Amino acid sequence: MADFKVTELDDSVDFGNLKYWDVVIIGAGPAGLAAGLTTAHRGLTTLIIEAKDKPGGQPQFLYADKRIVDIPGFPDGITGEELSERVYRQAVNALVQFRFREELTEIQDTEETEKEDALKRVVTSKGEYLCRKVIIACGLLHYPRKLPALDALNSKKVYYKIPKIGDYQDLRVAVVGGGDSALDAAVMVLHRHGQVDLIVRRDHVRGKADTLTRVKADGGIMHTSCEITAADFVGGEIALTLTDGSTHNYDLVIVQIGFLSAKETFQRLDLRLSDDGSIAIDPYFETSRRGVFAVGDVHGDIKLIAVAWAEGIQAAIYAFKEITSPFWLNEKRLRDQKIAMIGDKISQAAGR
Numbered sequence: 001m002a003d004f005k006v007t008e009l010d011d012s013v014d015f016g017n018l019k020y021w022d023v024v025i026i027g028a029g030p031a032g033l034a035a036g037l038t039t040a041h042r043g044l045t046t047l048i049i050e051a052k053d054k055p056g057g058q059p060q061f062l063y064a065d066k067r068i069v070d071i072p073g074f075p076d077g078i079t080g081e082e083l084s085e086r087v088y089r090q091a092v093n094a095l096v097q098f099r100f101r102e103e104l105t106e107i108q109d110t111e112e113t114e115k116e117d118a119l120k121r122v123v124t125s126k127g128e129y130l131c132r133k134v135i136i137a138c139g140l141l142h143y144p145r146k147l148p149a150l151d152a153l154n155s156k157k158v159y160y161k162i163p164k165i166g167d168y169q170d171l172r173v174a175v176v177g178g179g180d181s182a183l184d185a186a187v188m189v190l191h192r193h194g195q196v197d198l199i200v201r202r203d204h205v206r207g208k209a210d211t212l213t214r215v216k217a218d219g220g221i222m223h224t225s226c227e228i229t230a231a232d233f234v235g236g237e238i239a240l241t242l243t244d245g246s247t248h249n250y251d252l253v254i255v256q257i258g259f260l261s262a263k264e265t266f267q268r269l270d271l272r273l274s275d276d277g278s279i280a281i282d283p284y285f286e287t288s289r290r291g292v293f294a295v296g297d298v299h300g301d302i303k304l305i306a307v308a309w310a311e312g313i314q315a316a317i318y319a320f321k322e323i324t325s326p327f328w329l330n331e332k333r334l335r336d337q338k339i340a341m342i343g344d345k346i347s348q349a350a351g352r
C-alpha cells in the first residue's frame, strides 16, 4: 500500500471502550501531533497524552506570537499559536484522541499480546492505557533552565518563555542568554518598541550572526561576560545587579538560557540514553525498548519544527508497518545488514 494513502478512522469507534490503543503518543508538540495525524490517517486508534492544558508544545507555549519564517509553504510566516492550532485541528478531524493535563510516569511491559505483539501499559499521572506501540515526543518543554536569583523573586514579570506581545510592548526588558532563542526574544521586543538589554554570560553571542546584527541595529544593548549577581524589586520594576557591579531597572525579564536534560525522566522509562542524556534511537526511531519510538527534540541535534514533524511521521509509519505486519522492522534490519555485508565484500574485492 502506498504510504500516502489515507484510511480514515471509522467515527463509530467507541474510544471509551477500546481493549487497547494501537498507538499512544506522549506529547502534543509538533512531533507528537504529526505522528498522531499519521497513525490516525492509517486507521490506527491513537491517543495523545499531553502534560499541558493545550496542544502545540514549544511554538504554543514558548513563542506563540513569533512569526515563524522557516516552515515551507508559509511564505509570509505563521505564528507559533496559529501553526499549533492548525495542526491540532487536523489531528482532531482525523479522530486522534487527546488527554490534557496528564503526564507520563512509566511504560510497563505486560504479558498480554495482540497478534504476537506484546502490549505495553502506559502509566500517567491520571490513568493507565494498554497499547501496541508508544511514541515518545515529549520534547524539552518541561525543563527550562532557571536562574536562582530571579526565581527567588517569584514574580510574574520573570518569563522563561517569550511573553505575549501585549506583555512587553513599549517596555524596558532584560533578555538573559546568548543563543538563538534569546536573540529571537530581543528582536520581538525591539519590533514592538521595547528597549532591550541582552545579558550574556559568555564573551560572545552564540546565536545567528544576522539576528545579532538586527538586534544591534534596532538599538539592543549588549552586556557580554556578564551574569546577574542580585535581583530585587524597586518600585514596580525589577533591579538587576550584574557582575560588573552596575545595576539596571527593567519592567520585565525574559530568561532564555536553554533547557535542563530530561535524563531523570528518561532513565525512569528504562531507555538507553546517548552520551548527552538524550534518548538513543536506531535508524527507525526505535529506542532500546521494542515498540517504543522516540522523535523530535527528545534526541538529536537539529531541533526544528519541520524535523520534528518529519520524525513523527516516519516513526508513525514504522509503527503502522509493525502493527500490520509484525516483525517488519526486524526483517528490514536483517535485509539492511545483508546489504551492508554485500557492500563490504564488493569494496574488499574492488580493493584487492
Ligand SMILES: Cc1cc2nc3c(=O)[nH]c(=O)nc-3n(C[C@H](O)[C@H](O)[C@H](O)COP(=O)(O)OP(=O)(O)OC[C@H]3O[C@@H](n4cnc5c(N)ncnc54)[C@H](O)[C@@H]3O)c2cc1C
Residues within 6 Å of the ligand: 026, 027, 028, 029, 030, 031, 032, 049, 050, 051, 052, 055, 056, 057, 058, 059, 062, 063, 068, 069, 070, 102, 103, 104, 105, 137, 138, 139, 140, 141, 142, 162, 181, 184, 295, 296, 297, 298, 302, 303, 304, 305, 306, 308
Ligand atoms: C524560543 C524558541 C524559538 C524557536 N523557533 C523556531 C523556529 O522559528 N522554527 C523552527 O523550526 N523551530 C523553532 N524552535 C524549535 C522548535 O520549537 C522545536 O524543535 C519543536 O517544538 C520540537 O517539537 P517536539 O514536538 O519534539 O517538542 P515540544 O515542542 O517540546 O513538545 C513536547 C510536548 O510534550 C509535552 N510533554 C513533556 N513531557 C511530558 C510528559 N511527561 N507527559 C506528557 N506530555 C509531556 C510538553 O508539554 C509539550 O507539549 C524554537 C524553539 C525555541 C525554544
